[in-house]
Amino acid sequence: QVQLVESGGGLVQAGGSLRLSCTASGRAVTTLTMGWFRHSPGKEREFVTVINRSGGTTDYADSVKGRFTISRSLAGNTVYLQMNSLKPEDTAIYYCAARTSLSTRYYTAPDDFDYWGQGTQVTVSS
Numbered sequence: 001q002v003q004l005v006e007s008g009g010g011l012v013q014a015g016g017s018l019r020l021s022c023t024a025s026g027r028a029v030t031t032l033t034m035g036w037f038r039h040s041p042g043k044e045r046e047f048v049t050v051i052n053r054s055g056g057t058t059d060y061a062d063s064v065k066g067r068f069t070i071s072r073s074l075a076g077n078t079v080y081l082q083m084n085s086l087k088p089e090d091t092a093i094y095y096c097a098a099r100t101s102l103s104t105r106y107y108t109a110p111d112d113f114d115y116w117g118q119g120t121q122v123t124v125s126s
Contacts, residue, residue: 001026001115002024002025002026002027002032002098002100002114002115003024003025003026003115004022004023004024004096004097004098004115004116004117005022005023005025005117005118006020006021006022006094006095006096006117006118006119006120007020007021007023007120008020008021008120009094009120009121009122010121010122010123011123011124011125012086012122012123012124012125013124013125014086014087014088014124014125014126015085015086016086016124017082017083017084017085017086018083018086018122019080019081019082019083020036020080020081020083020094020096020120020122021078021079021080022034022036022078022079022080022081022096022117023076023077023078024077024078024079024098025077027098027100028074028077029053029072029074029077029078029079030053030054030055030074031053031100031101032053032098032099032100032101033050033051033052033053033098033099033101033105033106033107033113034050034051034072034079034096034097034098035047035048035049035050035051035096035097035098035106035107035108035113036048036049036050036070036079036081036094036095036096036097037094037095037097037110038090038092038093038094038095038122039092039093039095039119040091040092040093045095045110046061046092047061047108047109047110048060048061048064048068048081048094049061049064049068049070049081050070050106050107050108051070051071051072051079051106052101052104052105052106053101053103053104054104055072056104057104057106058070058106059106059108063089064083064090067083067084067085067086068081068082068083068084069081069082069084070082079096081094083122086122086124087124088124088125088126089124090122090124091122091123091124092121092122093119093120093121093122094119094120094121094122095116095117095119096116096117097110097113097115097116097117098113098114098115099112099113099114099115100114
């Protein structure tokens with residue numbers, strides 16, 4: 001079993017920055033594909049970004065490219081989401097997700113992930 005605990009959400013003005021953290025327990029992040037998704041009212045859960053088990057491949061939704069960066073700390077078994085130049089449309093509950101991986105392939109669909117954190121609210125005011 002993998003447990004994921006997120007932190008770092010909050011209220012920020014448009015143009016500001018936030019960093020979300022997701023700490024995994026139960027397995028090392030080097031055995032996991034890990035991603036961030038977000039969910040806002042009236043919309044389906046949306047892919048934001050992913051990092052594969054080797055850490056060598058990342059992917060981003062077009063809406064966040066150039067503004068968001070995913071990274072990880074092996075020592076802390078933690079994945080980070082650095083969010084810059086935030087916009088009101090980035091307001092959502094952000095979820096960390098993980099799946100065990102035997103390859104370096106990455107995944108972007110919510111159904112591909114087996115483990116989810118509790119979510120953390122990000123609110124961007126205009």
